[in-house]
Amino acid sequence: MSFPVYFMFSSATNPLATPSCADHLALFQGGQIHEIQPADEDEQEAASATCFAVTVLARWLAVQRADLPLIWVSGQADLYGPGLAMLGLDPARLLMVQASDDSVALACLEAALRAGLSGLVESAAFGRVAGRRLALAARVGRAMGLVLRRRPHGAKKLSSESDSFAVSSRWRIEATPSLMLPGRSPGRPCWRAEILYARGQAGGKNFCLEGAYHGTDALAGHRFAGLADPPADQRRFGIA
Amino acid sequence: MPGWPIRRLIKDGLASPDQAFATVTSHAGQRRLETLSSRAAQAGLKVGQSLSQARAILPGLLSFPATPAEDAQALTRLGLWCQAYSPLVAVEPPDMILLDMTGALHLHGTRQALLAGLAARLPGAQLALAGNAARARAFARFGVSEPVDEVAALAALPLASLGLNERVEAALRRLGVRRVGQFMRLDRGELTARFGTAPVRLLDQAMGRLTEILRFLSAPPDWRESRHYPEPLLHAEALLHALGVLAHILCTRLGEAGLGLRLLQAQFFRADAQMVTFDIGFAAAMRDEIRLARLMAGKIETIDPGFGIERICLAALEVAPLRERQSGLDGADDSNRTAALIDNLSNRLGVGKIWRIAPAPSHVPERAVMKQGPLDQPVWPVCEKPRPIRLLSAPQRIEVVAPVPDHPPVLFRWRGAVHRVRAATGPERIAREWWRHEPSAERPEAEYLRDYYQLETEAGQRFWVFRTGLHGFAAAPRWFLHGWFS
Numbered sequence: 090m091s092f093p094v095y096f097m098f099s100s101a102t103n104p105l106a107t108p109s110c111a112d113h114l115a116l117f118q119g120g121q122i123h124e125i126q127p128a129d130e131d132e133q134e135a136a137s138a139t140c141f142a143v144t145v146l147a148r149w150l151a152v153q154r155a156d157l158p159l160i161w162v163s164g165q166a167d168l169y170g171p172g173l174a175m176l177g178l179d180p181a182r183l184l185m186v187q188a189s190d191d192s193v194a195l196a197c198l199e200a201a202l203r204a205g206l207s208g209l210v211e212s213a214a215f216g217r218v219a220g221r222r223l224a225l226a227a228r229v230g231r232a233m234g235l236v237l238r239r240r241p242h243g244a245k246k247l248s249s250e251s252d253s254f255a256v257s258s259r260w261r262i263e264a265t266p267s268l269m270l271p272g273r274s275p276g277r278p279c280w281r282a283e284i285l286y287a288r289g290q291a292g293g294k295n296f297c298l299e300g301a302y303h304g305t306d307a308l309a310g311h312r313f314a315g316l317a318d319p320p321a322d323q324r325r326f327g328i329a
Numbered sequence: 330m331p332g333w334p335i336r337r338l339i340k341d342g343l344a345s346p347d348q349a350f351a352t353v354t355s356h357a358g359q360r361r362l363e364t365l366s367s368r369a370a371q372a373g374l375k376v377g378q379s380l381s382q383a384r385a386i387l388p389g390l391l392s393f394p395a396t397p398a399e400d401a402q403a404l405t406r407l408g409l410w411c412q413a414y415s416p417l418v419a420v421e422p423p424d425m426i427l428l429d430m431t432g433a434l435h436l437h438g439t440r441q442a443l444l445a446g447l448a449a450r451l452p453g454a455q456l457a458l459a460g461n462a463a464r465a466r467a468f469a470r471f472g473v474s475e476p477v478d479e480v481a482a483l484a485a486l487p488l489a490s491l492g493l494n495e496r497v498e499a500a501l502r503r504l505g506v507r508r509v510g511q512f513m514r515l516d517r518g519e520l521t522a523r524f525g526t527a528p529v530r531l532l533d534q535a536m537g538r539l540t541e542i543l544r545f546l547s548a549p550p551d552w553r554e555s556r557h558y559p560e561p562l563l564h565a566e567a568l569l570h571a572l573g574v575l576a577h578i579l580c581t582r583l584g585e586a587g588l589g590l591r592l593l594q595a596q597f598f599r600a601d602a603q604m605v606t607f608d609i610g611f612a613a614a615m616r617d618e619i620r621l622a623r624l625m626a627g628k629i630e631t632i633d634p635g636f637g638i639e640r641i642c643l644a645a646l647e648v649a650p651l652r653e654r655q656s657g658l659d660g661a662d663d664s665n666r667t668a669a670l671i672d673n674l675s676n677r678l679g680v681g682k683i684w685r686i687a688p689a690p691s692h693v694p695e696r697a698v699m700k701q702g703p704l705d706q707p708v709w710p711v712c713e714k715p716r717p718i719r720l721l722s723a724p725q726r727i728e729v730v731a732p733v734p735d736h737p738p739v740l741f742r743w744r745g746a747v748h749r750v751r752a753a754t755g756p757e758r759i760a761r762e763w764w765r766h767e768p769s770a771e772r773p774e775a776e777y778l779r780d781y782y783q784l785e786t787e788a789g790q791r792f793w794v795f796r797t798g799l800h801g802f803a804a805a806p807r808w809f810l811h812g813w814f815s
Contacts, residue, residue, distance in 0.1 A: 133790040136719045136813030143718065157663055158685075160670075169812060170686035170698045171716035174709050180686045181707045184667075185700075186674060187682045197674055204670040264789035264815055266751060275752035275785035278815040 116287055117145050119153070119207070121257035122223045122234040124215065126285075128263035130240045137264040137280050139168070140176060142209055142237050147178040149207055149233055160201040160208030162186040162194045184208075195219045202226035202234050209235040220253030259286040330407075330454050333424040334364045334400050338393060350391035353380050363395045397423065406603065408546050413557075413598040413640045414447070419462075419543040425469070427462050427543060444474060450602065462543055463535040467491065467509075483535060484510030491531050497524045509535075552588070552645035554579045561600045561637020565629050568597075568638065572629075573622050575643040580616040589614025589651030595625065597632055598640040605632055610680070612671040612704050613664075614649035620669055624676055671703045693762055694720060694811065714757060715783050717793045717812030724809035727794060731808075734800040737782040741794065743810055748786040755782030756796075783814060791815050 117123060125142050127134040146159055161168065161183050170180040184206075188194035191214045198210040203226040212219075215236055227234045236256070261283040267276040284290075330336065334352045344350045349369040351362045360380040362369075372387045383390055401422035408420040414437065417429035430443070437443040444456050457468035458475050464483055467490035468476065476482035483490075486509050488498055500523075506512050513536075517529055533539035554575045562568050572595060583589060593609045607628045615621075675683050684700035687707035691697050694716070701707055731738040737753035760778045779795040786792070791814035798806040 131790075132719070133792065133813050136717070137790065137815045139718050140815040158667060167719050167722065168686075169694075169717055169720035170688065170709070171694075171712045172718035172720070172812075172814070173686075174712050175716055176718065180709055183686060184671070184703055185684050185686060186678070188678065193678070197678070200673055201670055204666055204673075206667065206670060264791070266787065266789040267785060269752050273752050274754045275783065275791065278791060279789060280815065 113282075113284065114145070114148070116258045116284075117149065117233060118257070119149075119233050120228050120231045122202075122220070122227050122236060122255065124236045124238065124253075124256045124259040126238045126259065126261045128261050128281075128283075132240075134262075134264065135237075135239050137278075138237060138239075138262040140278065141260070141262045141280055141282065142235050143173055143176045143178050145235065146207070146209060147176065150178065150182060153207065157206050158182050158184045160184045160186060160198065160206050161211075162188055162197045162201075162208065163211040164188055164190065164194060165211070191215075192219075195223065198234055198236075199223055199226045202230045202232045205230040205232050207232040207234065209237055211237045211239045213238065213240055215253060217253045217255070220255035224255040224257075254286070254288075256286070257288045258284060261285055330404070330424045330426065330451070332364055332366070332453075333404060334395060335366050336453065337400060337403055343393065344391060348391060349374075349387055349389060350393065351380075351383065352395040353392045354395045360392075362392075405546065409604040410598055410602045412546065412596075412604070412642075413555075414443075416553075417543075417545045419545050421466075425466060427465065429462075429543070429545070430458070440475060461534065461537050462541050463491070463531065464537075467535065480536070484508065484513060488512055491528075491535060493528055493531060497528055500524070550644045550646050552579065552583060552648055553642055554582075555596075555640060555642035557640045558638065561634075561639050562641075563634050563637050568629055568632070568634070568641070569622070569626055571641050572625050572643065573618070575641060576618045576621045576625070579643050579645065580618040580621065583616045583645070583648065583651075584653075587650060587652060588648045589616045590621075590645050591647035591649050592645070593621070594644045594646050595628075596642040596644060597634070597638045598642070599635040600637045600639050601635050603635060607631055608646075609676055610672075611668070612675065612702070613668040614651040615668065615672070616651060620672070624672060627676065668704065675703070691762065692759055694759070695722065696762075715754070715793075715814070717791075717814045720793075720812040721810065724795070724811045727808050727810045729794075729796075729808040731796075735780060735796075737784060738794065738808070741784070741792075741808065743792075748784075748788075748790070748792070750784045751787045751789075752785045753782050756780035757782075759795075779809075781811070 123145075125138050125145075127138040150159065159182055163185070164187070166185070166187055168185070173180045173183065186194075186197050188197055191212045194210050194212050195215075198208055199222050201208050202223065215238060220236075223234050223236070226232075263281045263283070265279045265281040267279045270276050335350075338344045338350065338352075339346055344366070346366070347368060349366060349372055351365045351369050351374065353360045354363050355361070362374060362376055362378050362380065362383055365374055365376060369383075369387065369390060374383050374386060374390070380390075380392055401420075404422055404424070404426065405420050408418045408426050411418045411426055411428055415428045415430050415433045417431075419427040419429075421427065434440065434443065437446065440458055444458060447456055448454065455469045455472055456474055457465050459465040459468050460479055464479055467483060467486055468474070468479075471486050471490050473482050473486070488501060488507060488509060488511075491509060491512070493501070501512065506515070509532075512528075513532065520529055530539060534541045556571065556575060558571065562571060580590075589611075591611055591614055593611075595607055595609075597605045599605065609621075609624050609628065671683055681700075683703045685703060685705055685707055687699050687701040687705070688709055689697055689699040725743070728742040729738040730740050735756060737755055738750055740747055740749045742748075758778055758780050777797075779797050781793060781795040784792045784794055792810060793812040793814060794808055794810050796806045796808050798804050800806060
C-alpha cells in the first residue's frame with residue numbers, strides 16, 4: 090500500500106538551501122529508534138504527535154519487506170481504529186499491546202524489535218538505559234522503533250526529560266493551522282515538525298508538514314490548485 | 330483421613346497435638362462438638378456433646394469454629410497432590426480421598442509398597458486397597474487395610490460401613506441387623522419395599538454387582554508426560570532440565586500425531602503434599618521445544634519448590650492440529666516469528682492484553698471498534714466520514730458559545746482553557762441505537778441523537794465535539810468533547 094503525503098516546507102532562514110521534506114523523512118530507517126515528542130503536554134498536542142507517528146509507520150509498512158504486523162504498545166487503549174484508517178494505516182496491521190507501566194511497555198517493544206517487528210511505544214519515561222536497550226534491539230532485529238512521549242493518564246508532567254542519544258533522531262511535533270477551505274472549513278491537518286536532534290546532522294531544523302487523508306489524495310491536489318498561492322516562503326513537495 | 334479438621338488445625342500451627350481441642354458448630358443456638366483431638370477423646374468427650382458440658386468435664390478444652398468449606402478445599406488440594414499416584418482421584422468431603430489405581434498399580438511396585446509409600450507420606454491416614462470404591466471406603470473407615478478375602482472382611486464389618494442413611498440404619502439395628510453379613514442375607518424384595526432402592530443399591534455397589542459413578546478431579550488430559558524424581562528437585566536449573574526432557578518427549582509425541590499445543594500446564598508435586606502449577610498459552614498451535622523451554626524458563630520463578638519436587642507433569646490441556654511446514658531458506662518464517670512474539674508477550678503480560686482492532690457493526694463511534702485475537706486478520710472498510718485518532722472512552726462536557734440552531738461553536742471551554750474555533754465542519758448526525766439502550770439524561774451515548782463537528786482551533790488543534798439535544802426543546806442542548814484528530 091502506498092499513499093502520497095504532501096508536505097509544506099518552510100524554513101526561517103533560507104528555504105532553498107535546506108534539504109527537502111522527503112530527505113527529512115528519510116531519517117526514519119530500519120535498525121534505529123526515533124523519538125517523537127509533542128510540543129506541549131496537553132492531550133490535544135499528543136494527538137498531533139500521534140498522527141505524525143502513524144504517518145511515519147504507514148510509510149514504513151509500505152517499504153518494509155515482509156508482511157509483518159506493527160506493534161503498538163501503550164498504557165491507555167484510546168487509539169481509535171477508524172482514525173488510523175483515515176491516515177492511511179490499515180488498523181488490521183497493528184498489534185495492540187496494553188502494558189501496565191512504562192518499564193513493561195519499553196520491554197515489550199524491545200522484545201518486538203528483537204524479533205524483527207517494527208513498532209511504537211507510548212511512554213512517559215525514557216531514560217538512557219532504556220534508549221540503549223531499544224537501539225540495540227532495533228539493530229539486532231533490523232526493525233524501526235518509535236518512542237512517542239506521552240504524559241501518563243492523570244499525571245501533570247512527563248516524568249523525565251529525554252536525554253538519551255541512543256535515538257537516531259528526535260522530533261517535536263506541534264499542530265499548526267491548516268490552509269482553510271472555502272466556507273471556513275478546515276483543510277488537511279498541518280503540523281510543525283522540528284528536528285531536535287538527528288545523528289550526524291545539524292539539529293534545529295524546523296518545517297511545516299501537511300498530512301493527507303486516505304481516499305482523498307486525488308481530491309487534495311485539486312483543492313490545492315483552487316487555492317490562492319501559498320506564501321512565498323512555502324513550497325510543496327510530494328512523495329509517492 | 331480421619332479427623333481431617335483436627336489435622337489441619339495442627340498443621341496450621343493453631344493447636345498442638347498434645348492439647349485437648351475440638352471444632353464446634355452451632356445447632357439452634359447451642360454449640361456442639363464436631364471433631365475431637367485425640368487428647369479430648371481420651372478425656373471422655375463425645376462428638377455431638379454441647380460445648381458447655383464438655384467444658385464442665387474438661388475445663389481446659391480449646392474450641393475452634395468448624396470450617397467445612399475450607400476443610401473441603403484443603404482436602405481437594407491434597408487430592409490434587411494424590412494425582413501423582415493415579416490420574417483419577419475423587420475427593421469426598423469431609424475426610425475421604427479415593428484413588429482409582431486401575432492400571433496404575435504396577436508403576437508403584439507391589440500393593441504393599443504402594444500402601445507403605447502412601448502411609449509414609451500421609452502419617453495418620455487410614456489406607457485401604459480394595460476391588461471397588463464402596464469396599465475401599467468401608468475398609469478405610471474401619472481400619473482394614475488389605476484383606477485376603479474382601480467379601481468375608483466386608484461381611485464382618487458393622488452396618489455403618491456401607492454408608493446407609495441414619496434412619497435406615499437405626500431401623501435395621503432395631504431389627505437386630507448389626508453386621509453387613511446379616512444385611513446381605515436379608516430378602517432384597519422386602520428391603521426395597523420397606524426402605525426404597527438406596528440400601529440395596531449400596532450393597533450391590535459394595536459387592537461389585539453395580540458400578541458406581543465417582544466424581545474425579547479434573548479429568549486428566551490425553552497428552553501428558555510425567556516423571557518421578559527419587560531425589561526431590563530444588564533448584565531452578567534442575568527443574569528446567571527436567572521440564573526440557575519432558576517437553577522433548579511431549580513435543581515428539583505431538584509431532585507424530587500431527588498436533589500442536591494451545592494450552593500447556595506444568596504441574597509440580599511437592600514433597601510436602603502440595604501441588605503447584607503454571608500455565609502457558611499459545612497464540613497459534615506450536616510444538617517447538619526450544620521456544621517452549623524459553624517460555625518455561627520465564628515462568629519457573631513463580632514456582633515455590635518448598636522442600637523439593639518429587640514429580641513433574643506436563644499436561645497439554647488444549648491441542649490443535651498442526652501440520653509440518655516448509656520453512657524459508659533463511660530459516661525464519663514471518664507468521665511463526667509473530668506467533669512466537671505474541672506468546673512471549675502474552676505470557677508475560679497476562680490474558681487479553683494483546684489484540685487487534687476490528688470494526689464492529691455499529692455507527693455509534695465508541696461501539697464501532699472491538700478487540701479480536703492477535704492472530705486474526707480483520708478487514709477494514711474504507712471510511713468516508715472523518716474520524717479522530719484518539720477517542721475518549723467517556724465524552725467530556727464542554728462549555729460552548731455557538732449560534733443557534735445548529736451552527737458549529739465559535740469558542741469552547743474545556744478544562745478551564747478557552748479555545749477559539751478557526752474553522753469547522755459538520756454536523757454529522759449520529760442517532761441513538763434505540764434497540765440497545767433506553768434514553769438517559771446522564772449518559773450522553775444514550776441521547777436520541779448527536780451532531781458531530783470537527784473543530785480546528787486557532788492553534789491548529791482539531792477537536793471532535795458533539796451536541797446532544799436540539800434548540801427549542803425542553804432540555805437545553807449540551808456539548809461534549811469526544812476525541813482529537815490532530
